Amino acid sequence: MTNQAQTDTTPQPELGFLLNHKELLAVRVRPSEFARILGISKQTVSTWIKQGKVTINAMDGRLDVHRAIQDVLRNTSPGRLRSRVLRQAVTDALELRENLARAEDRAEAAEAALHEAQMEIAHLERWNADGDAHAETFRALLIERADELRAAPPEAWEKTLSELSDAAWDVVDPEEAADALDVAMRAIHETEGGGGA
Numbered sequence: 001m002t003n004q005a006q007t008d009t010t011p012q013p014e015l016g017f018l019l020n021h022k023e024l025l026a027v028r029v030r031p032s033e034f035a036r037i038l039g040i041s042k043q044t045v046s047t048w049i050k051q052g053k054v055t056i057n058a059m060d061g062r063l064d065v066h067r068a069i070q071d072v073l074r075n076t077s078p079g080r081l082r083s084r085v086l087r088q089a090v091t092d093a094l095e096l097r098e099n100l101a102r103a104e105d106r107a108e109a110a111e112a113a114l115h116e117a118q119m120e121i122a123h124l125e126r127w128n129a130d131g132d133a134h135a136e137t138f139r140a141l142l143i144e145r146a147d148e149l150r151a152a153p154p155e156a157w158e159k160t161l162s163e164l165s166d167a168a169w170d171v172v173d174p175e176e177a178a179d180a181l182d183v184a185m186r187a188i189h190e191t192e193g194g195g196g197a
Contacts, residue, residue, distance in 0.1 A: 028062040037065065038072075048072065138168035 029037070034054075035045040048054040053075035054068050073093055141164045142149075149160055 027065050028057070028060070029065055030062055031056065034063050034065065034068055048076070133171060134165075134168045137171045138165055141167055 031045045031049060032042045035042045038045075045054065048071075049056050054063065054071045056063055142161075145160070145164065149157060152160060
């Protein structure tokens with residue numbers, strides 16, 4: 001009875017104790033010994049085994065301590081786990097899960113932002129190509145109609161240049177060019193307004 005009382009008042013080892021003793025983790029023990037290592041009841045370990053939360057060797061009825069601890073951490077609700085030895089591991093595992101969930105959320109958001117940026121780049125490249133095609137066509141039309149412009153009074157130049165520009169855009173798909181211009185202007189506006197990524 002006094003031995004039992006002394007055992008109960010002895011401070012429970014932390015998980016670090018188990019991790020620093022690899023030879024202990026390699027040991028195969030009876031369920032009752034496993035319960036004593038964790039500072040829990042034999043009935044709890046028996047329940048875990050019956051529920052399949054901990055794997056026991058059918059040949060000798062013993063548990064691999066390392067594997068059994070992993071099984072407990074993986075299959076047991078952290079709020080219901082009362083082992084002092086595993087409490088820090090459960091806390092660490094929960095923190096790791098939360099960090100992983102946050103990292104996955106950030107990765108998902110980054111992928112979405114990357115996809116959006118790639119789409120904008122594709123639109124801007126198309127707009128740039130359309131602008132280059134327009135400029136080339138406009139230049140060719142300007143050269144072609146240079147004599148007509150020289151002969152016309154300066155007041156008529158604006159109308160003629162507008163017609164040449166419209167004719168140059170006919171070579172380029174005007175809807176695509178307008179969409180690309182829209183995307184480019186929105187990107188410029190967001191960047192200037194501080195709303196850019």
